[in-house]
Amino acid sequence: MNFGNGPRGSDVLVMGAGVIGAATAYFAAQQGLSVTVLDKGLPASGTSSACEGNILVSDKELGPELELTRYSLGVWHNDLAEHKKLWEFESKGGIIVASRESSLASLNRVMAVQKGFGVDVEELDQAALREAEPHISPEALGGASYREDCQVQPMLVAAHLVRLATEAGARFIADTPVTGFMRDGGRVTGVRTPRGDFPAGAVVNCTGTWAGELAAMAGVEVPVLPRRGFVMVTEPLPPMVHHKVYAAEYIDNVGSSDAGLQASPVVEGTPSGTILIGSTRERVGFDRTVSTAALGLLARNATALFPFLERVKAIRHYHGFRPYCPDHLPVIGHDDRAPGLWHAAGHEGAGIGLSAGTGKLLAQALAGLTPDLDLTPFAPARFGEARPQTASREEATA
């Protein structure tokens, strides 16, 4: 790893070495751009290290998000195919389970629409569902199978993409928080850090839940907020859950803006034998207090889906903060309000899956090419005019 001994300037300066920043750096380096990546800690220290590593098609809203998802899936399978093993890429498939007649009816409606948009989804009757997931609750009425849903180990994705980017000439500097921006008139021309200034042709804000804070330092509003999620991890077991299995109600919660505690069961086995039980959604800022209410809710929902879990032990849990925007779309692209500043953030719970596509598209734009997919729906300027910039950034949030 380099630690900033060379010339400090670069074409692209990426702030944040989570999956989004790592993918952006990787693809920018592939475009032949000189790249510097800064992180206030180590790679994958934020939300990337506190999630489930989903690459999901099944839970996406129709429209720009689904298009970005499908594009990104292609990048995972093609551009990044040779590296799949590095990050434990697994085409496990997702299954949505309906346990009530009403939710089964909604699920069928969703499936019909998704099929129209080319999503690979197959209806499962009770028998087919039981064949796919033998330990599913006897109350489950039916479901939908999404063969395209995949999973990766997200920390390994971020760390290896950073490593691969550095092998392609990029420079990574750990433990370097950005404390301010270099400006030339209205233009952002680099960043200020405790290790000195780093000039750059383009500065990319890939700081996840902290993206709003950094944007504010540049005088622009990017309303990225944290939405807390708990995930519980069981003792290692022989394979019992074969897909990513979740309840039909999950889709409603993903798109919901309710601030209160919500949870719907998402249960999946992992290569290490543990079962992950997710996930809650609450808007409580960056509160890290463990919530017994959240754990109880997760446990009740999970045992309703897979009754055998009643007798299984949880050995740990973790929580993370999904970076979300009020309109539930990520912010990707150049910020016309602060020329020279770009954003790739606010992917909420879909950041791992969308990272590959986001990184590739943004790198194309950074290189002056027309991106494969129109980024207009994700444009930062949708959040309004620029404000006077704040002088410097307070101490980074933990």
Added chain:
Amino acid sequence: MSVTVDVAVVGAGPAGLAAAVAAAEAGARVAVVDAGNQPGGQFWRHAPETVQRQAADVQADGHGHHGWNTYLDLRARFDAAQHAGRITYLPGLQVWMAERSEDGFVLRTTPAVASAGAAPVTVTADRLVLCPGGYDRQLPVPGWDLPGVLAAGGIQAFIKANGVLPGKRFVIAGTGPFLLPVAAGIAEAGGKVLAVLESSAPSAWLPHLAAASGVPGKALEGAEYAAAFARHRIPYRTRSIVTEVLGSDRASGVRTARVDPAGRVRPGTERVYGDVDVVGFGWGFTPQMELPVSLGVETRLDADGSLVGVVDDRQQSSVPGLYLAGEVTGVGGATLAVLEGLAAGAAAARPDPGVPVKPPAAIARHRRFAQAMHQAHPVPAAWQDWLTPDTTVCRCEEVTAGDITEAREDLGARDVRSLKSFTRAGMGWCQGRVCGFAAACLGAGPGEAPGAGSLAGSAKRPLAAPVGIGELAALDG
């Protein structure tokens, strides 16, 4: 079930028993949660009281136990307070989560053994005394994951609780004075100790004798062990280590070597002990820090490199109302733990005594002695050189030293947290309790000792014990 008290005590070893007795005798209503089925902890572990026994058996329990009379005294006072309704004793339960509530603490518990029939209890208390103790610190060497390799303290616990030996022919290795009672206990129980290998040297003691002079009891203990070693002809080899445990399906021997003061193997000093069926390792102790860490106490590195909690003169941590006693304030043995427990229990019962309370001078003396002990028995700086790339470091997830080196060098993983993410070291059943220290050293790099931040990352265990999902489902928010 739920219990509401003035003072909750976690642990019923030397510190916990003392804290509970002191708090109860000062007038507090006390609840004691302990994973064991009977008071005593690891140090005063003894034969199960459930088995019908004669009075002579109770006396026999004391055999090989230091401070047994202290235990009997504390136990009598504990039983009396329990009888008087001042102590609610909750054995067989592990705390899986400790929370701060508005005006105190809440402990959530789970049965340590599923079949033992203890039901989970929620304990609410105004003040909390944590006395969770510690366990043997381990350094991996090739072959240490073979059956027949045990923690030194595990061998001692086995003998104390079961009255039998886990094998016949033993080699005990590591560092620290604790290796002595382990070896003596094996010999007294009829086992053959082929050697005790101490990586340090007795001359390392000399500069610290002054500090030790304040605690004559310790010198006496030392003399007793020396006599036991002579009686049973136990070879005590200093500046010596086990470089490899030999065997395919179980330990059958060890390869040993002499080392220099840094722990580097001296070429040409290797030798093999064959016909060994139990190898015991102990490299000092690791305090059980997950509960203090989860409650946010200020921590520091102690002289032995362990992460411990910072306490004031009355054993209070940086969290108001939260007291710590025993190994979690610094590994120092049972006598110190009792003194700290008494101070913590009294303080928790009367948080504001009205007049300044000075800690007993004996606490300071024992702490000085412990520091001297730690300095005389350091973890050898070069221990990482003993590893081969395929040596298992994390026993649960079977992560090797090579895996960890690769994550450090290629992916920049320098602390326990990122090593967990990238290699799964510390992600298994024990949640890094066994490999945490070693992994932190390996993350820091050859010859380096881990910082408090990395060790705190290892001690961060959001579930302090495995808990049934069915039990969690029964939580009512």
Added chain:
Amino acid sequence: MNPQPVTITFDGRPLTAAAGQSVGAALASQGVTAWRSTRKGGRPRGLFCGIGVCFDCLVTVDGETNQRACLVEVCEGMEVEGS
């Protein structure tokens, strides 16, 4: 001290233990040093820390999986299985 002998079964075969002993002690004192193999490498495992910390000694007791052999006390008729 001569506690009552109890009979347990280990993987179906009878084993004599002393009342109050731990399952781990009962097995180890009869020469059984390993009763589990690891998920990845299939390596044999038995007692290690002896005090409930390491979870190496996991065993199935009367159908209850993943119990720590060093903590569970034997009782008459107990069925113990390795994994």
